[in-house]
Amino acid sequence: MDVRQHIDNVLEATMTRADLPDAPPLLAKAMRHAVFPGGGRLRPRLTLAVAAACGNDLPAAADAAAAAIELLHCASLVHDDLPCFDDAHSRRGQASVHVAYGEPLAVLAGDALIVMAFQGLASGLAMVPERLPLLLGIVADAVGMPAGICAGQAWESEPTVKLAEYQRAKTGALFAASTMAGAAAAGREARSWRMLGECLGEAYQVADDLRDVAADPAELGKPVGRDAALGRPNAVGHLGIVGAVRRLESLVADAVASVPDCAGAGALRALIHKEAERFLPKELARYAA
Amino acid sequence: MDVRQHIDNVLEATMTRADLPDAPPLLAKAMRHAVFPGGGRLRPRLTLAVAAACGNDLPAAADAAAAAIELLHCASLVHDDLPCFDDAHSRRGQASVHVAYGEPLAVLAGDALIVMAFQGLASGLAMVPERLPLLLGIVADAVGMPAGICAGQAWESEPTVKLAEYQRAKTGALFAASTMAGAAAAGREARSWRMLGECLGEAYQVADDLRDVAADPAELGKPVGRDAALGRPNAVGHLGIVGAVRRLESLVADAVASVPDCAGAGALRALIHKEAERFLPKELARYAA
Numbered sequence: 001m002d003v004r005q006h007i008d009n010v011l012e013a014t015m016t017r018a019d020l021p022d023a024p025p026l027l028a029k030a031m032r033h034a035v036f037p038g039g040g041r042l043r044p045r046l047t048l049a050v051a052a053a054c055g056n057d058l059p060a061a062a063d064a065a066a067a068a069i070e071l072l073h074c075a076s077l078v079h080d081d082l083p084c085f086d087d088a089h090s091r092r093g094q095a096s097v098h099v100a101y102g103e104p105l106a107v108l109a110g111d112a113l114i115v116m117a118f119q120g121l122a123s124g125l126a127m128v129p130e131r132l133p134l135l136l137g138i139v140a141d142a143v144g145m146p147a148g149i150c151a152g153q154a155w156e157s158e159p160t161v162k163l164a165e166y167q168r169a170k171t172g173a174l175f176a177a178s179t180m181a182g183a184a185a186a187g188r189e190a191r192s193w194r195m196l197g198e199c200l201g202e203a204y205q206v207a208d209d210l211r212d213v214a215a216d217p218a219e220l221g222k223p224v225g226r227d228a229a230l231g232r233p234n235a236v237g238h239l240g241i242v243g244a245v246r247r248l249e250s251l252v253a254d255a256v257a258s259v260p261d262c263a264g265a266g267a268l269r270a271l272i273h274k275e276a277e278r279f280l281p282k283e284l285a286r287y288a289a
Numbered sequence: 290m291d292v293r294q295h296i297d298n299v300l301e302a303t304m305t306r307a308d309l310p311d312a313p314p315l316l317a318k319a320m321r322h323a324v325f326p327g328g329g330r331l332r333p334r335l336t337l338a339v340a341a342a343c344g345n346d347l348p349a350a351a352d353a354a355a356a357a358i359e360l361l362h363c364a365s366l367v368h369d370d371l372p373c374f375d376d377a378h379s380r381r382g383q384a385s386v387h388v389a390y391g392e393p394l395a396v397l398a399g400d401a402l403i404v405m406a407f408q409g410l411a412s413g414l415a416m417v418p419e420r421l422p423l424l425l426g427i428v429a430d431a432v433g434m435p436a437g438i439c440a441g442q443a444w445e446s447e448p449t450v451k452l453a454e455y456q457r458a459k460t461g462a463l464f465a466a467s468t469m470a471g472a473a474a475a476g477r478e479a480r481s482w483r484m485l486g487e488c489l490g491e492a493y494q495v496a497d498d499l500r501d502v503a504a505d506p507a508e509l510g511k512p513v514g515r516d517a518a519l520g521r522p523n524a525v526g527h528l529g530i531v532g533a534v535r536r537l538e539s540l541v542a543d544a545v546a547s548v549p550d551c552a553g554a555g556a557l558r559a560l561i562h563k564e565a566e567r568f569l570p571k572e573l574a575r576y577a578a
Contacts (some may be wrong), residue, residue, distance in 0.1 A: 023435030113435030144404030146312030
């Protein structure tokens with residue numbers, strides 16, 4: 001089965017607890033709206049790819065880790081889109097959650113998706129509880145304080161932004177957790193997988209900055225030019241388009257080089273090369289080496 | 290040491306991760322504002338009391354459970370107070386978080402407190418990982434879908450409210466989790482402790498309804514008469530003051546009777562009687578049997 005389809009199936013299974021008869025139906029719908037249809041499902045694919053490279057002896061654990069990472073990503077998008085932050089009206093080619101369901105249900109959908117990530121870890125790791133403290137810590141740290149997504153978003157409310165912390169927390173943290181969680185779910189040492197996630201996270205950030213200045217909004221499914229409009233840092237602004245494309249290529253090379261020795265290292269390196277090609281918007285491929 | 294002071298110390302220790310030098314300082318302050326000074330700390334006291342009754346062989350686990358419960362409670366208050374929900378300007382005698390720090394940091398403080406509850410469980414249970422899946426499931430279910438706090442709050446966005454589900458999820462779920470989490474943290478069977486939490490949760494709800502119609506706002510630290518103003522259900526509305534006080538007493542009796550046999554059962558029953566007296570606002574004590 002296609003890995004994206006597999007991830008959607010795992011997300012569906014995790015989310016059935018929102019569809020029970022006694023649950024409030026509009027919140028259940030708002031949560032589904034935030035998760036389906038998905039974007040690239042990049043982070044959970046990364047989790048599953050690392051778990052596979054590490055032997056993936058218990059697929060239920062890796063699936064729970066992948067689902068948790070994606071649910072937290074979706075939750076962060078719902079809250080980022082709120083009127084008090086980006087006030088974004090569309091996301092993934094459809095209305096953002098607060099536009100479709102109102103602000104109260106958007107706040108609650110984000111909250112409930114955060115919680116659901118952890119509900120899924122509790123049930124998915126029940127067979128291997130000895131792996132849960134590490135995995136739970138990795139996943140939670142990626143979205144909380146001091147250096148997870150909430151911390152990253154909070155830098156936008158500070159009078160002076162620490163740019164490195166901002167980007168590392170806002171985007172890098174969940175990518176780093178995606179690779180580490182894959183290893184932890186498979187019962188392996190996780191720290192040596194951090195570099196892979198960090199490099200890919202930064203590569204993704206540069207690619208996103210490139211898309212923000214250069215992509216077709218219809219292809220992207222959300223408005224472009226938002227960074228300039230909102231005064232946010234953008235790699236293209238200080239490296240130029242060619243410089244940013246070069247930076248992206250060098251980060252992907254670092255990512256490939258960082259893969260720790262393991263049974264599936266070769267296959268994983270090949271996969272990273274292949275996937276990285278998708279990072280670059282079509283309009284910019286001509287700048288690549 | 291006084292149990293409230295102990296709980297505040299545990300909360301302080303859990304929250305140090307928000308005070309690290311690379312963390313965004315305003316979010317750290319907004320989170321502290323939401324947690325300190327505390328209210329009654331009823332729920333974590335309940336968790337610790339049940340853990341003690343169950344032998345409390347590993348205080349770090351019970352402390353983590355108690356802190357998680359309280360952080361999630363505080364998070365729910367921050368989001369409930371937001372303009373899109375209750376638009377409450379004060380809480381626990383001080384400005385609500387969004388009034389003091391703005392709406393973006395209030396949304397993020399709630400999110401980061403939810404996550405911090407789980408960060409604390411990951412580190413607090415590292416020594417007894419075999420207890421973590423059950424404990425994590427209990428705590429997460431109490432705040433998520435289908436029947437936790439988010440679900441309860443979401444009933445307010447439905448065209449027709451299922452009243453029993455609304456109250457059970459909005460208030461009862463976290464009380465039930467408070468008792469079950471205490472047992473689970475001490476390595477004991479948790480389900481038989483649910484009834485205790487449910488009875489005390491409903492007693493607390495009735496007491497809260499009584500306070501809403503009868504208390505002095507200065508004593509309460511938040512506005513009164515909000516239920517009537519917001520058209521929300523209130524036990525006093527359909528039972529009258531005397532009937533509501535009687536109902537409260539009967540729920541406390543049921544709570545005491547529900548305590549499962551265990552080494553500390555006698556001491557716990559005595560504690561419940563003593564604590565329940567505090568539920569009733571001074572103005573209403575004359576209605577008690």
